[in-house]
Amino acid sequence: EPEVTQTPSHQVTQMGQEVILRCVPISNHLYFYWYRQILGQKVEFLVSFYNNEISEKSEIFDDQFSVERPDGSNFTLKIRSTKLEDSAMYFCASSGQGMGTQYFGPGTRLLVL
Amino acid sequence: GIQVEQSPPDLILQEGANSTLRCNFSDSVNNLQWFHQNPWGQLINLFYIPSGTKQNGRLSATTVATERYSLLYISSSQTTDSGVYFCAVRRGGGADGLTFGKGTHLIIQP
Numbered sequence: 300e301p302e303v304t305q306t307p308s309h310q311v312t313q314m315g316q317e318v319i320l321r322c323v324p325i326s327n328h329l330y331f332y333w334y335r336q337i338l339g340q341k342v343e344f345l346v347s348f349y350n351n352e353i354s355e356k357s358e359i360f361d362d363q364f365s366v367e368r369p370d371g372s373n374f375t376l377k378i379r380s381t382k383l384e385d386s387a388m389y390f391c392a393s394s395g396q397g398m399g400t401q402y403f404g405p406g407t408r409l410l411v412l
Numbered sequence: 413g414i415q416v417e418q419s420p421p422d423l424i425l426q427e428g429a430n431s432t433l434r435c436n437f438s439d440s441v442n443n444l445q446w447f448h449q450n451p452w453g454q455l456i457n458l459f460y461i462p463s464g465t466k467q468n469g470r471l472s473a474t475t476v477a478t479e480r481y482s483l484l485y486i487s488s489s490q491t492t493d494s495g496v497y498f499c500a501v502r503r504g505g506g507a508d509g510l511t512f513g514k515g516t517h518l519i520i521q522p
Contacts, residue, residue, distance in 0.1 A: 330506045342455070342498065344509025354507030388453050394506060398442055400460040401510060406453055 301325040303404035305391050311410045315380050320407045322374045322391030331374045332392040332401060333366065335359070342390065348374065381411045414439045418499055418513035425489055426521055433484040433516045435499030443502035444475050445510065446484050450495050458484070458497075489520045 304323045312318050324331050333345040346356040348366055363379045374393075378385055391404040415438040425431055435444075446458040459466050463477040470490075475482040486493055496517050500510035 332509055334509070336453075341514045342500070342510075342512040344511065347507045347509055349507050355509060357509065390455060396506060398462075398506065400445060400457060401443075402457060403447070403455040406455070408453065 303391055303393055303402050305389075305404040305407050307407060308405065309408045309410075311412065312381055314383060314411055318378050318381055318409065320376045320378075320389050320391075320409070322376075322404055323372050324374055324391065324393030325395070325402060326372070328393035328395045328402075330354075330394045330396075330401075331366075331368070332394075333376045334390040334392065334403075335387040336390065336406075337384075337387045345376075378409075381409075383411050385409065386411045414441070414501060414503055414511050416499060416501055416511055416513035418497075418516050420516060421514065422517045422519075424519045424521065427489060427491060429489050429520075431486045431489060431518065433486070433497050433499075433518075435482040435484070435501075435513055437480050437482075437499075437501045439480070439503060440477065441480075441501040441503055442505075443510070444482055445500050446473055446482070447498045447500065448493075448495050449498060449515070455498070486518075489518075491520045491522055494518055494520045 331348040336342045346360045347354045365377045388406045392401045394401045417436045448456045459473040461475045465474045470487045472485045496515040498515045500512045
């Protein structure tokens with residue numbers, strides 16, 4: 300069964316550094332999403348991406364975040380200058396159609412020191 | 413925005429017991445999903461169920477969209493069922509993100 304993959308599984312970085320989290324959505328899917336989950340809290344929506352542009356974004360997704368689909372398979376989340384409070388699990392998801400299931404990747408656990 | 417409330421927040425059961433988890437939401441939705449977050453943090457899709465009833469093995473789910481709630485039933489619990497169960501909903505189309513509840517933390521004791 301096709302699945303969403305994410306790399307790396309874990310990343311440790313210093314405050315102020317840039318990080319790029321990578322995702323490979325399911326191949327024929329059209330909608331892509333990033334979510335985050337701070338330890339012990341609920342999962343929160345960050346941004347959705349369709350037709351090579353941002354469709355929706357939450358108030359969490361400020362100017363330090365950006366997303367890109369650099370080629371036909373990858374979908375990336377960049378955090379320009381990481382803060383301690385960016386430490387979280389970041390999930391990528393994709394869906395094939397507007398009303399369908401969103402399939403989640405295994406997540407990248409980011410720790411900012 | 414839409415509010416999602418899950419109950420109970422915590423549940424401890426013995427192996428073999430049955431359980432019912434509830435998800436209430438504040439507005440009409442066109443997408444409702446149930447997830448199981450395992451101890452490694454992975455979100456496992458259980459059901460896509462904006463309305464109606466579905467069953468998958470020992471798990472089943474029912475969503476009554478007109479009354480804005482969904483129920484997840486787990487029968488004959490096993491220790492591997494332990495983890496956090498999340499309900500997530502979406503009001504709009506494909507570009508809208510899911511809004512998650514805070515989850516139910518389920519512990520199944522041997």
